[in-house]
Amino acid sequence: MSTVTPIAPTPVAAVAPRGRGRRRRARQLGWNVVGLVVLFVMVFPVYWMVATAFKPGQQILSYTPQWIPTDPTLSNFRDAVDQPFFWDAAKNSIIIVTAVVALSVVLAFLAALALAKFHFYGRKAFIVLILGVQMVPLAALIIPLYILMSRVGQVDKLSGVIAMYLTFVLPFTVWTMRGFLLGIPKELEEAAMVDGATRFGAFVRVLLPLVGPGLVATSIFAFIQAWNEFIIAYVFLHTPQKQTLMVWLASFTTLRGTEWGPLMAGATLCALPVVVFFLLVQRRIAFGLTAGAVRG
Amino acid sequence: MAEIQLVHLSKVYGNDVTAVRDLNLEVAESEFMVLVGPSGCGKTTALRMIAGLEEITSGEIRIGGTVVNELAPRDRDIAMVFQNYALYPHKNVFENLAFGLRMRKVPKAEQKERVEEIARILGLGEMLHRRPAQLSGGQRQRVAMGRAIVREPKAFLMDEPLSNLDAKLRVQMRAEIARIQQALKVTTVYVTHDQVEAMTMGNRVAVMRDGVLQQVDTPQRLYDAPVNLFVASFVGSPPMNLFEAEVARGNGGLVCRVGDTELDLPPDVVAERPSLAEYVGRRVAVGIRPEDVREAAGWDGARLRGRILLVESLGSEQLVHIEIAAKPLERSDLVDTAAQPPGPSLGAGEFERSTTLLGRFDRHLLLAPDEAVEVAIDPRLLHFFDLETGVAISAVDVPAVAPVAG
Numbered sequence: 001m002s003t004v005t006p007i008a009p010t011p012v013a014a015v016a017p018r019g020r021g022r023r024r025r026a027r028q029l030g031w032n033v034v035g036l037v038v039l040f041v042m043v044f045p046v047y048w049m050v051a052t053a054f055k056p057g058q059q060i061l062s063y064t065p066q067w068i069p070t071d072p073t074l075s076n077f078r079d080a081v082d083q084p085f086f087w088d089a090a091k092n093s094i095i096i097v098t099a100v101v102a103l104s105v106v107l108a109f110l111a112a113l114a115l116a117k118f119h120f121y122g123r124k125a126f127i128v129l130i131l132g133v134q135m136v137p138l139a140a141l142i143i144p145l146y147i148l149m150s151r152v153g154q155v156d157k158l159s160g161v162i163a164m165y166l167t168f169v170l171p172f173t174v175w176t177m178r179g180f181l182l183g184i185p186k187e188l189e190e191a192a193m194v195d196g197a198t199r200f201g202a203f204v205r206v207l208l209p210l211v212g213p214g215l216v217a218t219s220i221f222a223f224i225q226a227w228n229e230f231i232i233a234y235v236f237l238h239t240p241q242k243q244t245l246m247v248w249l250a251s252f253t254t255l256r257g258t259e260w261g262p263l264m265a266g267a268t269l270c271a272l273p274v275v276v277f278f279l280l281v282q283r284r285i286a287f288g289l290t291a292g293a294v295r296g
Numbered sequence: 297m298a299e300i301q302l303v304h305l306s307k308v309y310g311n312d313v314t315a316v317r318d319l320n321l322e323v324a325e326s327e328f329m330v331l332v333g334p335s336g337c338g339k340t341t342a343l344r345m346i347a348g349l350e351e352i353t354s355g356e357i358r359i360g361g362t363v364v365n366e367l368a369p370r371d372r373d374i375a376m377v378f379q380n381y382a383l384y385p386h387k388n389v390f391e392n393l394a395f396g397l398r399m400r401k402v403p404k405a406e407q408k409e410r411v412e413e414i415a416r417i418l419g420l421g422e423m424l425h426r427r428p429a430q431l432s433g434g435q436r437q438r439v440a441m442g443r444a445i446v447r448e449p450k451a452f453l454m455d456e457p458l459s460n461l462d463a464k465l466r467v468q469m470r471a472e473i474a475r476i477q478q479a480l481k482v483t484t485v486y487v488t489h490d491q492v493e494a495m496t497m498g499n500r501v502a503v504m505r506d507g508v509l510q511q512v513d514t515p516q517r518l519y520d521a522p523v524n525l526f527v528a529s530f531v532g533s534p535p536m537n538l539f540e541a542e543v544a545r546g547n548g549g550l551v552c553r554v555g556d557t558e559l560d561l562p563p564d565v566v567a568e569r570p571s572l573a574e575y576v577g578r579r580v581a582v583g584i585r586p587e588d589v590r591e592a593a594g595w596d597g598a599r600l601r602g603r604i605l606l607v608e609s610l611g612s613e614q615l616v617h618i619e620i621a622a623k624p625l626e627r628s629d630l631v632d633t634a635a636q637p638p639g640p641s642l643g644a645g646e647f648e649r650s651t652t653l654l655g656r657f658d659r660h661l662l663l664a665p666d667e668a669v670e671v672a673i674d675p676r677l678l679h680f681f682d683l684e685t686g687v688a689i690s691a692v693d694v695p696a697v698a699p700v701a702g
Contacts, residue, residue, distance in 0.1 A: 185380060185382065187378045187379075187380055187382035188382050188384065188385075190347075190349050190369070190376075190378070190382065191376065191378060191382040191383075191384075191443075192384070192395070192399075193348075193349070193368070193369040193370055194347055194348075194349070194369045194370065194374065194375065194376045195370070195375075195395050195396035195399055195443070195447070196370040196396050196399030196400050196447075197370060197399050198368070198370065199368075201399070205395075206384055209386045210385065210386060
């Protein structure tokens with residue numbers, strides 16, 4: 001959403017602008033308008049989802065759009081939560097997301113450590129491979145993966161889906177973590193080793209705290225991926241009790257039509273954890289922890 | 297406290313890049329040893345091998361009599377100060393200082409006591425709760441020093457710890473580090489590329505070039521009796537004047553012919569350098585320190601005539617560039633002079649070439665550019681070097697550590 005940045009109000013110079021200044025201001029104004037349009041396009045669906053969730057049934061389907069819900073109601077939320085399998089789906093989603101975030105952060109940290117700090121045969125090839133697998137579209141992989149997973153008996157199991165998610169979360173997280181690790185001067189771990197830490201101790205006591213922002217960034221990515229994923233969950237999880245929230249959401253669209261109110265309420269509920277998670281961890285991204293380690 | 301011995305130490309990267317070649321060096325207990333040399337001479341690699349941060353290709357390192365080749369850095373009981381300080385940015389000053397003690401399972405109360413003691417000595421008492429980012433360069437440097445001191449290790453290893461400070465602070469910290477080392481009497485290996493630092497701080501100085509140790513000696517001996525052209529040109533600021541001359545027989549003894557001037561070599565100079573006689577009729581490299589180039593008034597010995605090119609006033613003295621008729625050494629880059637094989641261009645017209653002689657003169661002398669001057673050259677203060685190998689033709693007792701060629 002970097003396009004939003006130009007919206008920040010530009011201070012108006014006190015001196016009367018000359019011709020060039022005026023032209024520059026006009027251009028600035030143009031960009032600001034573009035920024036506002038983009039912002040509107042991005043924000044409006046979210047607003048519409050939340051607004052619809054609070055509207056009573058007749059307002060949702062009325063021909064004149066109701067921009068603001070006049071008599072907000074919670075009945076849609078009640079209906080959504082009362083739908084069959086909501087709590088099952090919520091539980092499954094939480095299990096999957098927790099496992100994916102935890103595993104991907106740990107594995108990515110260790111893998112990135114190997115890539116950033118050690119020299120081994122085939123390291124370059126491995127790095128290229130990590131980039132390469134991200135280029136393959138998911139749709140092309142899903143059938144071979146399904147066959148593979150069914151052979152090892154992991155279809156319709158949460159563990160299977162966790163493994164699947166890791167396959168496409170890990171390349172990105174490893175790559176990101178590697179970048180963060182490369183930014184930490186090697187003297188820091190050397191100093192720790194001379195000071196009496198083992199190599200592993202130096203990683204845990206010095207490197208790990210310093211890649212905090214990297215861990216946060218990768219965990220956010222893993223969280224969003226695992227929480228929002230639909231296709232794999234839809235293909236791999238057949239039993240209603242084993243489905244995730246995203247698959248559960250789809251069940252509002254039936255042959256008899258779509259129940260928009262409860263669907264939007266459910267969607268709002270599903271969007272909340274991501275927002276909450278992001279708000280919880282985003283502060284840690286904000287500042288670089290390495291400041292002051294070395295001169296420069 | 298312990299002595300450090302490097303025995304036939306070598307480091308080869310890949311298959312062909314030799315960073316350190318057959319290094320033999322003994323650092324005595326509580327000695328301050330400085331490794332000095334231009335960048336890429338292998339001094340830092342040698343230090344990192346002592347620390348255990350770099351694998352040893354061949355040879356042996358002993359600390360306190362124990363071979364440490366296979367020991368991890370933490371088991372060598374050494375402390376290191378890094379060029380960029382390498383403070384742990386997520387820990388405050390107290391935690392930075394206490395880290396080594398914590399790793400060694402020193403009791404909490406003792407940790408606190410020792411850290412506070414060191415912080416007091418280094419003037420960091422007020423800053424124990426600050427993060428490195430909130431400290432100035434000098435304060436960070438002090439924390440880095442403190443982190444090494446607080447451990448009370450067998451040896452300090454310092455890798456250019458002052459190179460990130462501004463000039464004034466550097467001079468101040470230079471004295472401070474030397475003072476701390478003398479007080480603690482901890483064996484120290486200090487790496488720098490700055491020969492002034494090396495001369496002022498070290499009990500002994502080891503000069504390295506291209507991975508090869510050139511000479512190890514006290515700063516004064518290094519200055520007075522460099523074993524080869526490289527050391528001669530590297531040590532001293534401003535550097536030694538070096539030019540070509542010819543040794544010949546005349547006036548009942550040996551003479552040194554610089555340009556068209558003949559300098560008589562007194563019998564004691566020749567007696568001190570027995571091999572000089574073998575150079576009769578050959579060309580040699582001759583060196584003289586700028587402070588030994590003197591004003592000719594009142595001097596009845598040999599003189600060189602020249603013309604003043606430039607006068608630089610330093611306040612306490614003046615540096616005078618004097619053009620004299622003498623063939624400069626082939627390589628203009630004096631520090632690397634020794635690397636240069638004898639040039640093929642010796643031949644006609646060589647006497648027409650001139651060399652700039654740098655002299656340090658009293659500030660009260662009135663000297664102006666373009667003036668013709670005569671400078672006194674005391675042949676006893678001349679340094680002689682073999683033109684081909686760069687090795688000093690010197691008094692017999694100076695141990696040449698390594699020949700230059702090779």
